[in-house]
Amino acid sequence: MATRTSSSGARSGAPSTARATGKAPAKRPASTRPQGRKPAPAPRQSALPVRIVKGAFMGCAHLLGGTARRMGHGARDLDPAHRRDGLAFTLLALAVVVAAREWWALSGTAGDAIHSVVAGTFGLVGVIVPILLLATAIRLMRHPERVQANSRIGIGLTAIILAVCGIVQISKGLPGTDDFDALRAAGGIVGFAVGTPLATLLTAPVAIILLLLLAFFGVLVVTATPVHQVIPRLRNGYHRLTGGRAPSDEVEDEAPDDDEPLVIHALHSAVDEEPTLARAQGPKRRLGILGRRARADEPDVPDEERLEEYVGDEAFVRAAVVVPDADADAADDAREPAPDTVPTALLEAADRTIVAPPATTPVPRGEQPMLEGDVLYTLPAEDALAKGAPHKVRSAANDRVVESLTSVLEQFEINAQVTGFTRGPTVTRYEVELGKGTKVERVTALSKNIAYAVASADVRILSPIPGKSAIGIEIPNTDRETVSLGDVLRSSAAKRTEHPMVIGVGKDVEGGYVTANLAKMPHLLVAGATGAGKSSFVNSMIVSILMRATPDEVRMVLVDPKRVELTIYEGIPHLITPIITNPKKAAEALEWVVREMEARYDDLANFGFKHIDDFNTAVRAGKVKPLPGSERKIATYPYLLVVVDELADLMMVAPRDVEASIQRITQLARAAGIHLVLATQRPSVDVVTGLIKANVPSRLAFATSSLTDSRVVLDQPGAEKLIGQGDALFLPMGAAKPMRTQGAWVAESEIHAVVEHVKKQLKPTYRQDVTVAATKKQVDEDIGDDLDLLLQAAELVVTTQFGSTSMLQRKLRVGFAKAGRLMDLLESREIVGPSEGSKAREVLVQPDDLAGTLEMLRGAPADDPYASSDGGMPGDPPVATDYFDDDDEGDDAGPWSGGRR
Numbered sequence: 016m017a018t019r020t021s022s023s024g025a026r027s028g029a030p031s032t033a034r035a036t037g038k039a040p041a042k043r044p045a046s047t048r049p050q051g052r053k054p055a056p057a058p059r060q061s062a063l064p065v066r067i068v069k070g071a072f073m074g075c076a077h078l079l080g081g082t083a084r085r086m087g088h089g090a091r092d093l094d095p096a097h098r099r100d101g102l103a104f105t106l107l108a109l110a111v112v113v114a115a116r117e118w119w120a121l122s123g124t125a126g127d128a129i130h131s132v133v134a135g136t137f138g139l140v141g142v143i144v145p146i147l148l149l150a151t152a153i154r155l156m157r158h159p160e161r162v163q164a165n166s167r168i169g170i171g172l173t174a175i176i177l178a179v180c181g182i183v184q185i186s187k188g189l190p191g192t193d194d195f196d197a198l199r200a201a202g203g204i205v206g207f208a209v210g211t212p213l214a215t216l217l218t219a220p221v222a223i224i225l226l227l228l229l230a231f232f233g234v235l236v237v238t239a240t241p242v243h244q245v246i247p248r249l250r251n252g253y254h255r256l257t258g259g260r261a262p263s264d265e266v267e268d269e270a271p272d273d274d275e276p277l278v279i280h281a282l283h284s285a286v287d288e289e290p291t292l293a294r295a296q297g298p299k300r301r302l303g304i305l306g307r308r309a310r311a312d313e314p315d316v317p318d319e320e321r322l323e324e325y326v327g328d329e330a331f332v333r334a335a336v337v338v339p340d341a342d343a344d345a346a347d348d349a350r351e352p353a354p355d356t357v358p359t360a361l362l363e364a365a366d367r368t369i370v371a372p373p374a375t376t377p378v379p380r381g382e383q384p385m386l387e388g389d390v391l392y393t394l395p396a397e398d399a400l401a402k403g404a405p406h407k408v409r410s411a412a413n414d415r416v417v418e419s420l421t422s423v424l425e426q427f428e429i430n431a432q433v434t435g436f437t438r439g440p441t442v443t444r445y446e447v448e449l450g451k452g453t454k455v456e457r458v459t460a461l462s463k464n465i466a467y468a469v470a471s472a473d474v475r476i477l478s479p480i481p482g483k484s485a486i487g488i489e490i491p492n493t494d495r496e497t498v499s500l501g502d503v504l505r506s507s508a509a510k511r512t513e514h515p516m517v518i519g520v521g522k523d524v525e526g527g528y529v530t531a532n533l534a535k536m537p538h539l540l541v542a543g544a545t546g547a548g549k550s551s552f553v554n555s556m557i558v559s560i561l562m563r564a565t566p567d568e569v570r571m572v573l574v575d576p577k578r579v580e581l582t583i584y585e586g587i588p589h590l591i592t593p594i595i596t597n598p599k600k601a602a603e604a605l606e607w608v609v610r611e612m613e614a615r616y617d618d619l620a621n622f623g624f625k626h627i628d629d630f631n632t633a634v635r636a637g638k639v640k641p642l643p644g645s646e647r648k649i650a651t652y653p654y655l656l657v658v659v660d661e662l663a664d665l666m667m668v669a670p671r672d673v674e675a676s677i678q679r680i681t682q683l684a685r686a687a688g689i690h691l692v693l694a695t696q697r698p699s700v701d702v703v704t705g706l707i708k709a710n711v712p713s714r715l716a717f718a719t720s721s722l723t724d725s726r727v728v729l730d731q732p733g734a735e736k737l738i739g740q741g742d743a744l745f746l747p748m749g750a751a752k753p754m755r756t757q758g759a760w761v762a763e764s765e766i767h768a769v770v771e772h773v774k775k776q777l778k779p780t781y782r783q784d785v786t787v788a789a790t791k792k793q794v795d796e797d798i799g800d801d802l803d804l805l806l807q808a809a810e811l812v813v814t815t816q817f818g819s820t821s822m823l824q825r826k827l828r829v830g831f832a833k834a835g836r837l838m839d840l841l842e843s844r845e846i847v848g849p850s851e852g853s854k855a856r857e858v859l860v861q862p863d864d865l866a867g868t869l870e871m872l873r874g875a876p877a878d879d880p881y882a883s884s885d886g887g888m889p890g891d892p893p894v895a896t897d898y899f900d901d902d903d904e905g906d907d908a909g910p911w912s913g914g915r916r
């Protein structure tokens with residue numbers, strides 16, 4: 016849903032009345048006071064001293080209230096990174112305070128209280144509290160984005176502290192709470208709570224053994240070491256310390272169990288902390304890194320060479336392609352591939368996961384931008400997108416328009432006045448309030464005169480302004496402003512949520528930022544004449560996603576039949592297939608999307624979830640387990656954004672298939688996390704059919720060339736009055752009235768910078784099956800190119816139960832010969848009976864059987880549809896059925912984890 020917020024900065028220069036009412040007051044010449052309006056009776060005045068006291072009190076109350084509100088808003092609007100840093104600094108301050116008292120006995124009046132709290136809680140162990148606080152603060156500053164790892168370390172440390180406090184408590188003879196000084200010199204309250212019951216129940220020696228085990232467990236958790244990795248890790252650590260190479264058998268040690276998705280742990284931690292160190296450890300090590308993170312600067316090595324260079328023994332390969340666990344949670348699943356798929360899996364894993372260059376600064380955000388396999392992915396820096404000029408709330412041009420409007424109202428003797436205006440980047444909305452007894456129509460009828468007076472043809476009258484008793488007159492600014500996408504994405508409207516599908520749309524007529532969550536649209540139709548700003552919007556949308564979402568969160572299918580608009584995005588890791596320029600392939604891609612959606616649905620049903628978000632949350636929490644007997648590793652699903660830049664081109668090649676796919680996707684895909692954005696410069700009824708319209712609820716109309724086009728897009732006029740260059744009417748799902756918006760602008764150089772940033776981190780992992788027809792239909796030869804017409808003819812004849820050739824001629828707009836041929840084809844398929852002279856033919860198929868009949872005409876699936884699948888790999892697995900076939904060997908890496916299904 017779209018959200019908007021006012022740009023406070025832009026408003027700061029506004030006169031106080033403008034700020035208070037949210038609009039600029041109109042400068043009104045004295046002569047234009049409304050006639051016939053009686054002044055309101057003056058309120059009764061109270062005594063002067065009372066008024067002074069009351070005024071002073073109210074003034075203070077407003078000041079205090081306003082300050083508190085501003086601080087509250089300020090804290091909420093604070094960048095998440097600053098909020099996290101705030102926590103780190105608080106811990107740092109605590110460390111200093113506690114150390115001052117516990118280590119150096121420096122204490123002010125609060126010293127005793129600090130000691131009581133620290134030593135009372137942890138006893139002797141309180142001495143290390145400053146170190147723990149300091150370490151936690153440093154960790155939070157250095158790796159704020161690694162939320163899961165940080166929580167893991169927190170859990171491990173808690174276990175260690177509990178154990179140590181318990182052990183100290185037991186070793187000091189279990190003092191009780193009656194002797195607090197002794198308790199402070201032992202394990203404190205924590206030691207008392209842990210050690211005393213254990214020692215009483217199980218005797219002191221057994222309790223100490225249990226607590227030692229707990230401490231050991233804590234150490235394993237902090238260092239992310241599974242028990243069976245302790246020895247290899249120690250050995251590795253020793254070899255690293257002594258500068259030697261690990262013996263080759265250690266790799267065997269690291270080969271995973273069949274059901275244990277781990278680990279090249281030593282390597283992993285080495286890469287984590289110091290990528291160059293790990294890379295320097297010889298070819299086999301490099302394979303290990305390649306297995307999880309291929310370097311972006313090595314993509315040109317031919318596949319075979321890479322394998323020959325790196326593959327030593329199969330065991331190593333097996334280890335190498337397994338995604339390391341370490342900080343990763345259960346979602347980071349990838350399983351040992353079947354031996355014959357190793358090379359592909361290895362190379363694909365290599366292509367998928369590339370380490371970010373160490374120099375890049377991670378962009379702060381609350382959610383960790385981690386990819387599967389615990390790869391750090393840095394979103395582009397916020398300042399990659401330029402700042403726009405500050406927003407003006409009033410200019411001399413506005414004042415001139417107010418004067419013109421006022422004089423028009425005067426000339427026509429209309430009892431109404433211009434009460435104010437709100438200036439947007441492209442247009443300003445002037446508000447006109449009517450005097451008593453004045454008809455709204457008297458103002459709306461003046462639209463031509465107003466246009467004449469302000470010398471602009473693009474005057475749009477809103478009657479009333481939604482939510483106000485006023486008429487709005489929108490008039491283009493002669494001094495229009497460009498809205499920078501960077502400003503929109505940095506606004507608090509965009510930062511309020513970290514949802515990866517939130518995009519910057521632009522600014523509304525009041526200068527407030529407009530953002531929208533594509534996942535809530537859930538599908539969007541974008542239309543507008545050539546040059547109106549459609550492609551610029553598509554660019555802003557894609558760049559917004561690149562700025563905010565990792566490839567693990569959002570994947571895209573980009574369809575660009577014009578071949579120019581989207582080529583700049585070729586090679587970004589968010590793509591799941593190269594940009595599709597061939598309309599026929601695009602139609603196939605839409606069919607693939609339908610299959611993907613159905614597969615996701617099956618998955619949701621099998622695991623008992625209603626929405627992909629719930630499924631993903633459960634996967635991240637490790638709550639989704641493979642079905643019994645299945646070896647599939649469960650991974651989260653990214654949102655899938657399908658962008659079609661020119662729908663008309665697709666509708667020209669395969670209208671029925673495209674329409675059917677769109678209908679199917681739009682009806683169901685919301686819960687599956689699949690969202691369509693369909694753009695067209697020809698919003699005519701043959702492109703945006705009723706079926707498409709009915710299923711694409713959100714609309715964004717740029718200037719259209721006719722009122723009819725506006726009706727097609729918005730179901731109402733208005734878009735024909737827009738002034739182009741990003742001026743738009745935005746009607747998100749559920750909105751009653753379209754919102755006038757100036758689309759955000761992103762310059763080509765900015766797009767380049769963002770694309771380069773994401774491309775240099777990761778290479779895309781393309782799904783091979785997207786543009787492969789799922790089930791190659793064999794259309795009978797005699798139908799040939801007439802399939803679409805024949806399907807329409809069959810549908811007409813069966814639904815009307817009227818087998819008339821002249822009806823086909825009329826409805827399908829074909830000549831007599833073509834209509835006759837279609838009728839013959841229908842007869843040969845026993846849809847209609849034989850000709851009965853001038854009478855209509857008998858229709859042999861009932862409307863209930865229409866779907867099956869159409870399917871039959873489209874052609875039955877061939878025996879081996881994959882043997883010759885267009886564009887697919889020879890021997891590709893059956894696409895539709897293989898998706899979630901749990902028992903199939905080697906298909907479990909998941910389409911989104913880098914493996915090919």
Ligand SMILES: Nc1ncnc2c1ncn2[C@@H]1O[C@H](COP(=O)(O)OP(=O)(O)OP(=O)(O)O)[C@@H](O)[C@H]1O
Binds near residue numbers: 551740742
């Ligand atoms: N949001 C915007 N802010 C400022 N200028 C814009 C904006 N959108 C478009 N323009 C201007 O309008 C021109 C045409 O825009 P754009 O290419 O997006 O139109 P279009 O509707 O996609 O046209 P086509 O269908 O021919 O591709 C741009 O080159 C730019 O100068």
